[in-house]
Every structure is written in structure tokens, then in C-alpha cells.
Amino acid sequence: MTSNGNPASQVREAIEHLIESGSTYNLEELERLYHRDLKIFIVDEDGNAQVLDRARNMEMFQQRRDAGLDPLNRWAEFRHIEAKDEAGFVIVTRKMELRGRPETFVLAIHLVREDERWQVVQETIFVRPQATGG
Template identity: 30%
Template structure:
């Protein structure tokens, strides 16, 4: 396995750990994984763009956990993971309670390796009906 493959595996593990921890009501992982200058851009099924910063996204996830008795769901399908030096990109699909029943989200996630850890700098989320 090449160094780039090792890095891609490490980046994928960061996202898997985030999904697992949030899904088991350990939202504190968000502070370590979300970069302080993170931006989330969500496109709703109604084509409405919603832009959130780190604090707003953390509050959204925490509120959803509270409304769903600490459960969000772990279903994920990774489509692509790439690393270029200290930046990475992940493309994956998810089904969870954050977007509601019968919805699937596709996420484009940008990360930077800073302070000896991979941190999410941007998420672009598109919501669509489960196909």
C-alpha cells in the first residue's frame, strides 16, 4: 500500500469514527473533527441552500440527537476518498435522522491535516429521496 493509500485509509477512518461516535450520542467528537472555520452548505429537496458554520452545525446535530433519543444512524456508502498532501476529499452517501425519513444525503467533504489531525473544513450536502 502506498503512502497516499495509507493516508486515504486514515481519512476514511476519521469519517467512519465521526459517524460511529455521533450515532452513539458522542457529539463531543464534533469539536475535534470540525475545523474552527468549517462551512456546511446543504441543498434541501426543495432546492433551498442552507449555510451553517461549525457552531450551527454542531447545534443541529446535537438537537437531532436529542429528538431521536441519541440515535442518528450509521448507514454510509463511500464513493471516493482522495488525499493530496495535507488536504483530502471524501464523497459519500448517508441515510440518517438528520435529514428525515426516506431521505438520503450525498456529501462532499473537504478536510485539512492541521494540528496533527484531519479536520473537516467544508461539507456540501445534497438531500434527495431514497432511491
């Protein structure tokens, strides 16, 4: 990491690296960034919930890479970042077309500092379709 010793800056850099790595299906970097106990909770616009573990999440990225899909949009707007000791938390909004339509993702991401790096241990994602037209 290139940031100064500020933990919040380090957490932001970790999430920026996660966005870059995920958007380009860089499985090697995702392996480093996702904690072994990763859980992802996804809630769609109808209130349906889905839970992914690390293996299922990595499988999804691998399938996209192996299918030769275009990289995902890297657009991100950071809403909140905090870090203290070995715990970090970020709220970030993303705009992507992950499921065949333009969607907005609001992510609440929990990180832990372990093995001398920040790792994502939990994501809660709220998905909604992007408004179309003017």
C-alpha cells in the same frame, strides 16, 4: 488512528469516526473532528440552499442529544476518497432519518490535516427523500 501511513486510509478512518460520533451525538469527538472554520452547505430536493457554520451544526447535534433522540443510522457508502499532503476529499452517500422522513444524503467532504489530525473543513450535502415502496 489505527491505519497505516496511507493518507487516504487515514481520511476514510476520520470520516468513519465522524459518522459514528455524529450518529451517537458525541459532542466531544465532533469538536475534535470539525475544523474551527467549518462550513456546511445543504441543498434539498427543491434546490433550496442552507449554510451552517460550526456553532450552528454543533447546536443541532446537542439539541438531538439533549432531546434523547435515537442514534442516527450509520449506513454509509464511500464513493470516492483522496488525500494528498494536508488535504483530503471524500464523497459518501448516507441514508438517515434526520428530518422526520427517510432521506438519502450525498456528501462531498473536504478535510485538512491540522494539529496532527484530519479535520472536516467543508461539507456540501445534497438531500433527497428515499423512494418508498417496491
